[in-house]
Amino acid sequence: MTILNRHFVFLSFFMLLSLVSCNNQDAKDNEISAEKPLTKGELIQSIKYMEDSIIALQKNPKTASKIPSLTQLELINRLKRYYTNFPNDAYSADCLFKIHIKYSDLKAQKEAMAYGDTLISKFPNFKNRDFLLESMASSYDVVIEPRDTAKVRKYYNMLLKEKNLTLEKRQDIMVRLKHMELNFFEFIDFQSKQTTKRKK
Secondary structure (H helix, E strand, C coil), rough: CCCCHHHHHHHHHCCCCHHHHHHHHHHHHHHHHHCCCCCCCCHHHHHHHHHHHHHHHHCCCHHHCCCCHHHHHHHHHHHHHHHHCCCCCHHHHHHHHHHHHHHHHCCHHHHHHHHHHHHHHHHHCCHHHHHHHHHHHHHHHHHCCCCHHHHHHHHHHHHHHCCCCCHHHHHHHHHHHHCCCCCHHHHHHHHHHHHHHHHH
């Protein structure tokens, strides 16, 4: 073996050792960061990173309809992690609301309703409470089978107590409650016929 070849072998061996050493250090750093509890700021940043990634995918027509469920579930897990670590923090209310919406999007209605109920009970003054209550009521009215009229009444009646509800929305809800014997699609047909009669 020539001196040049020996030098090349030695240099290659040295580079390989350096690479292994760096990889081992990276692995150790990852282990430390995994064990170390994340701060509020770090958890919020991790949530926003996932949200931004999903928004970027949604903006692209080619990827908008192909966002994997695992991506949505990863966001849900990060939201849950924040709520678990800081259950009474104001941002936890936003996390619970987003979990409710994401589970609804994934058609996991049981989980969506459970987190919606948690939000209602733990944060009674949540800023989007009216939207949440309407989401809960309409889910029990339209999506969840068999239709649970008791739950529909419960959440619509809670919604009627909200001060910021518009008069039009309030009247719509009261009419809906008056005709609970009709399923949602029958009710839409009923409303359509009533509108036609008034126009004649």
